[in-house]
Amino acid sequence: MSIRIHHVSILVSDTAGALRFYRDLLGIAETQRPDLGFPGAWLQLGGQQIHLLELPNPDPASGRPAHGGRDRHLALTSDNLEALTERLERAGVACTRSRSGRAAIFCRDPDGNAVEIIGT
Helix, strand or coil: CCCCCCEEEEEECCHHHHHHHHHHHCCCEEECCCCCCCCEEEEEECCEEEEEEECCCCCCCCCCCCCHHHCCEEEEEECCHHHHHHHHHHCCCCCEECCCCCCEEEEECCCCCEEEEEEC
């Protein structure tokens, strides 16, 4: 038996704003999404996807840990972590280095969802 991740769903308050982060800043390709009766977008990363769901978020926006590594988060990889970190910081996205000593950063999307990016 083999189990793999197909997709993760992330709640967002504004699909366009989330796409500016995930598609435009991180460079993740948008893919076709069926009409589900609410706004959102699907992003394709190789064989896996991120589903952006524009729905009310039951989680608090404030009171989250300052460092995303101490919060639930999505972990991605990048083959040029330094260039991506510079791009994010130029766009006003705060980044913190992994406290484990690994080549990794943590940041938050426009809705406060934590994202880890690991250098490969």
